[in-house]
Amino acid sequence: xxxxxxxxxxxxxxxxxxxxxxxxxxPADPAPLRTQQQPGGAAVVxxxxxxxxxxxxxxxxxxxxxxxxxADGHDSFLTRELRNTLEALLLEAGDAADPATLKQRxxxxxxxxxxxxxxxxxxxxxxxxxxxxxxxxxxxxxxDLNDPRAMRSALAEREQLRRQHFQTEEYEALFAHExxxxxxxxxxxxxxxxPALTAQQKELALREAQAGLSPERQAERAGATLHVAVxxxxxxxxxxxxxxxxxxxxxxxxxxxxxxxxxxxxxxDETDWQNRLDQYSQAQAQTTDSAALQQLxxxxxTPQEQQRLAAAQAMRKLQPAPAPR
Numbered sequence: 101x102x103x104x105x106x107x108x109x110x111x112x113x114x115x116x117x118x119x120x121x122x123x124x125x126x127p128a129d130p131a132p133l134r135t136q137q138q139p140g141g142a143a144v145v146x147x148x149x150x151x152x153x154x155x156x157x158x159x160x161x162x163x164x165x166x167x168x169x170x171a172d173g174h175d176s177f178l179t180r181e182l183r184n185t186l187e188a189l190l191l192e193a194g195d196a197a198d199p200a201t202l203k204q205r206x207x208x209x210x211x212x213x214x215x216x217x218x219x220x221x222x223x224x225x226x227x228x229x230x231x232x233x234x235x236x237x238x239x240x241x242x243x244d245l246n247d248p249r250a251m252r253s254a255l256a257e258r259e260q261l262r263r264q265h266f267q268t269e270e271y272e273a274l275f276a277h278e279x280x281x282x283x284x285x286x287x288x289x290x291x292x293x294x295p296a297l298t299a300q301q302k303e304l305a306l307r308e309a310q311a312g313l314s315p316e317r318q319a320e321r322a323g324a325t326l327h328v329a330v331x332x333x334x335x336x337x338x339x340x341x342x343x344x345x346x347x348x349x350x351x352x353x354x355x356x357x358x359x360x361x362x363x364x365x366x367x368x369d370e371t372d373w374q375n376r377l378d379q380y381s382q383a384q385a386q387t388t389d390s391a392a393l394q395q396l397x398x399x400x401x402t403p404q405e406q407q408r409l410a411a412a413q414a415m416r417k418l419q420p421a422p423a424p425r
Contacts, residue, residue, distance in 0.1 A: 177218050178273035185222075186229050189213045199234055203227050225270070232265040248290040255282055280317055284309060330355070330363065376400045377412060
């Protein structure tokens with residue numbers, strides 16, 4: 101049997117709606133940094149545990165000048181992509197026993213992610229970003245993510261850390277986009293849990309909160325809402341056993357012909373993925389020959405899919421069986 105490749109997202113395409121879109125996560129930063137814990141739970145932060153380093157104004161001006169900031173104030177370093185690039189740099193550096201070791205790795209890798217004229221400034225920023233991530237990991241997550249007061253307090257603590265580690269313009273480049281969405285999500289949470297508001301008042305307050313977003317954030321939210329709506333519709337189609345022709349007609353009317361065709365392909369990929377999971381699960385139930393199961397796993401799944409196999413099987417046990425198509 102030839103090995104087949106499918107879209108990685110297909111296995112999760114119909115489960116997105118099971119968990120609402122979450123803009124406010126704890127911590128909001130991807131992939132927490134592993135740090136060396138000292139007796140008593142204190143983490144080592146650079147060469148001065150517990151003390152974040154903030155660049156002085158003079159250091160910042162020199163760095164900006166070295167990076168080529170023009171007289172018009174445009175800074176080619178402080179862009180919206182800066183945080184993603186820093187995260188990619190940290191990801192390549194991998195786990196480290198302590199921040200000092202991680203910073204040494206960053207110094208060797210920074211040239212792969214930043215232009216030569218930005219490397220010195222980028223490394224200084226990356227080192228402070230490491231210190232920020234270490235400090236962030238020491239904050240205690242809210243016990244109840246649905247408690248508006250606890251979430252507001254947690255956000256305030258994280259905001260304070262960011263302001264301690266980064267200059268205002270650095271903060272804007274790294275976190276302003278996320279901060280706006282966090283505040284909007286917190287507002288929605290507070291509205292939903294306000295017993296003094298009627299249903300109509302809550303609806304009005306939610307509309308006002310969304311109207312307060314910048315046009316760019318409103319467009320992003322509209323796109324995300326559409327994504328969730330599509331996933332919910334697909335989940336409903338699967339539960340009802342809706343045939344392909346009906347699916348295509350409904351989707352084409354709502355989202356257009358091109359989107360309907362793309363969603364139909366996702367359906368086919370999902371069906372193929374589920375069929376292969378069925379075949380492998382049946383084989384597991386019928387034999388204890390590990391060599392035979394290994395051979396079948398290699399025939400049915402790509403190396404990338406094999407890494408997700410155990411999680412996919414565990415997820416299936418938690419979900420009701422889909423209606424036959």
